[in-house]
Amino acid sequence: MKRTAASATMTPDDGRPAMSGTAHLTVERTDATLVLTLNRPEARNALSPPMLVALYDAWLAADADDTVRSVVLTGAGGAFCSGMDLKALAAGGPAEGPWRARFKADPDLHWKAMLRHHRPRKPVIAAVEGPCVAGGTEILQGTDIRIAGRSATFGLYEVRRGLFPLGGSTVRLPRQIPRTHAMEMLLTGRPYTAEEAGRIGLVGRVVPDGTALGAALETAALINANAPLAVEAVKASVYATADLPEDEALRRELAIGRPVFDTADAAEGTRAFTEKRPPVYRRA
Structure with a gap:
């Protein structure tokens, strides 16, 4: 390193x-x-x-x-x-x-x-x-x-x-x-x-x-090595939902996590998996 x-x-x-x-x-x-x-x-x-x-x-x-x-x-x-x-x-x-x-x-x-x-x-x-x-x-x-x-x-x-x-x-x-x-x-x-x-x-x-x-x-x-937007969304969700009732927490999780799927990094991760190569994430 x-x-x-x-x-x-x-x-x-x-x-x-x-x-x-x-x-x-x-x-x-x-x-x-x-x-x-x-x-x-x-x-x-x-x-x-x-x-x-x-x-x-x-x-x-x-x-x-x-x-x-x-x-x-x-x-x-x-x-x-x-x-x-x-x-x-x-x-x-x-x-x-x-x-x-x-x-x-x-x-x-x-x-x-x-x-x-x-x-x-x-x-x-x-x-x-x-x-x-x-x-x-x-x-x-x-x-x-x-x-x-x-x-x-x-x-x-x-x-x-x-x-x-x-x-x-x-x-x-x-x-x-x-x-x-x-x-x-x-x-x-x-x-x-x-x-x-x-x-x-x-x-x-x-x-x-x-x-x-x-x-x-x-x-x-x-x-x-992971997608930064996904990593940060996961961390945000863990803390944002920690003290909420389960049904409310699950709704909050969707609000935080669903937008990750619309990112260019999500498409890159899927494409890299299919092409059997390391992904190149650009925080986009």
Whole structure:
């Protein structure tokens, strides 16, 4: 796979999504996959103001770029994310500087960055190594596919610190895993191994340590080979119908899925199958 640094550089206040990242978030392209790496290994990739700003800009940039077909979210230095930077939280939020202006302009920015108030239209795959706790486990719940190294750890530690998991976990977690497991994770604040996270369905696959990113990129490549309009419609339908009664959900599914059959890509997929060749999809 060809991996390159994202080249577009945009200022934080020019109204356009940035592709360049910051010191706390690296942004790279691997073929049609955008790889976002939380990059504060000295702090186990705790969420910082510049990281959150860059992360939200990267979500927007991925959706705005039709050559990006999937996104992989991972962490540097053998950790995924240890949650919010509690030192910054205790100090009252972002320090003075360019980041404060972004948060002032959009008080919801941190929730969008953490995928609480924003859902990318492209599939998002989490590649987890090491700690993925507190806010890390909350961001995880906003991803679509989750792959973890065997030594990864998970947990919602907020109640142990007198805090509340405001990243959406009291709503999302009971909808994603059995309620009894969600309640235990939320109320005990205890750590979970990758194997246990796999058993309860918090992650989909556990792989040998050090291979989560490779496995995520392999999964992304499988997604990238498919018709992008179909992929995005499938993702949209899954989320749009999740909480609807079945009859209403099926009507919504038809509204989202039926137009896919009228696309040039649908005709290309059928033609390529008949001609026994790989399809060439053009998002049309």
